[in-house]
Amino acid sequence: MKPSITERTSAEDKHPRRDIFGKILSKGGIFLILLICLFVFGILSPALVSLSHLLSLACYAAPLGIVAMGQSIVMLTGCFDLSVGATMTLINVIGAGTLEGSEQNLVPILVFLLGLGALIGFVNGVGVTKLKIPAFMMTLGMWLVLRGVVLVYTKGGPKGFWPSSIQFLGKGWIGGVIPAATVLWLALTIVGVYLLRKTTWGSYVYATGGNPTTSFLSGIKVHNVLILAFTLCGLISAVAGIVLSGYVGWGSFQVGGEQYLLGSIAASVLGGTTFSGGVGGLTGTFGGAYLLTITDSVLTMLGVGYAGRLIFTGSIIVVVTGFYEKITKKAR
């Protein structure tokens, strides 16, 4: 959007003290908050911070964490992807509907699903860059279309099952030590951090998010960077959809959806990826997704219903974004 082109700067000039403050917050602040939360929860209920419980929470957090990675990458370029939740639902129902719980054709169907996710992201990217549609409008339309496709495909009811191997990926424990989903989540995060920090494309992503016009003028193919970011986001959403399907075990139009859309944005914001683009990273998102899941489970334990958690997620997004925007503004 317009103002972003002129107003974007990261928290990196002038006041050294505020700079340090901002840096701590945007780099490792989330883990600090995570530790404090764990400490407080530990005092309230020691069973909550036992290793096995934390690990099973990490298993539950994996789909959210994975989809939040995709969201963060797109947000680093200064856009959003609102179709991530709907992509997860689509992957869930199509996989369940075609596999019907059998292991036959598992690999080709998985490849097809991943390709489908990437294709959705690619279409988003092309719409945003070549057709010059604002990202949130494009992905909003995509969200509606995908939701329609899901409803037409399932006819508004449950649809099929996922085979046990995928269910193991979603909720199984490798050797009873660590959940498979958590391992996948960690591995993907490491790959993502590598891609963003060590490859040229990664630095292009930060440059594009920081200032698209300058990036364009300095010879970066901004369109290609954006298309690749969106495609990657779609692909990652598909992976998240598969992991979530493994956890749920069956296909339904209610799996995934809005909850994961809001959650992915909240996790990215908590992790320090701001909306103006170019600032943040995937390690923060990792912590953000985990923190969200922990607080969510605590809220559930306290007997707070769906209503309370909606209010909570919404307020988190608003308050934390406002906080970060203030910090970056002050630092300028």
Next chain:
Amino acid sequence: MVTPVSGIWQGNKLLSRIKTGPWIIYVILVLFFLFNVVFCPFFWTGFNISNIISQSAVLMLVSVGQSFAIIGGGLDFSVGGIVSLTTCFIATQMRNSPFSMLLTLALILCVGMGIGAINGTGIAFFGINPFIMTIGTMSVAKGISFVFREYPGGYVPPAYIKGMTWSIGFVPVVPVLLMVGAVTTGAVLFRKTCFGRYVYAVGGNEESARAIGINVNATKILSFVVCALFATMGGLFMTARIASGDPFIGDSFPLDSITAVVLGGVIIGGGRGSLMGVVAGVILIGVFNVVLTLFDVSPYYQYIIKGALLIFAVAITFRKEKREYA
């Protein structure tokens, strides 16, 4: 970049109006209307037309409000949450006495405006992206409506329903009055008040608006308050229409209202467009919803068609503008 002043008031008035006006949407609307009259036997019946009008009334109110947010350079997603919240609040709190009715009405209007003020404050003073700010408040408002009613239901006083849906023969008087009133109020606000012109100026170019001494922050906040107020009034009428409170009823409104506004020629990013087009956009969507049902299209396909319509509308309008790089 968007040029700072809307083209409507420059040069030869009539000619430039025809050039920049939202006439395409009216042509589409008329063609679509004729198509339906010819091919759909039930379309041109008194009952169906009055049904379309009642259905469009809520969307009209919400979309007029949404125009303020969008022309001012923002976007309001929380309108859906506000509509849901209003229906749930009225259906649980309103009792069958005039005093209680007035009190609940006053309360919910204040709550609506409060949500708008929060949106505006976050966007203007904290610099939060409007989209994120309002998606956050939408989630909060929806959560609060769940607190009032977890599932559709509740009690709405019959007198309230009767008053809100009063009609003579096939003519739904109150919806028509509401629609005309909303559009007139909106148009007067846009064209005859300083605030309306400031909204265009701020949406067109925030920096220049600030430079010429417009209180940008106040304008932004006020535009979101007006938006939320219209959405609340839409919710009030919706309550009477469904005669209950429903925390899910508002879910389609953010998208429908944005689509209507964009179809009407208002450009996302602000500063351009008028309520003339928005009216046509709302009626088009209203007719569209009803006709899909009349042609026996599964409601599930409506999502696909609406999503495609949204992308199409934005793609078309944005082709007119030249943006620098992407």
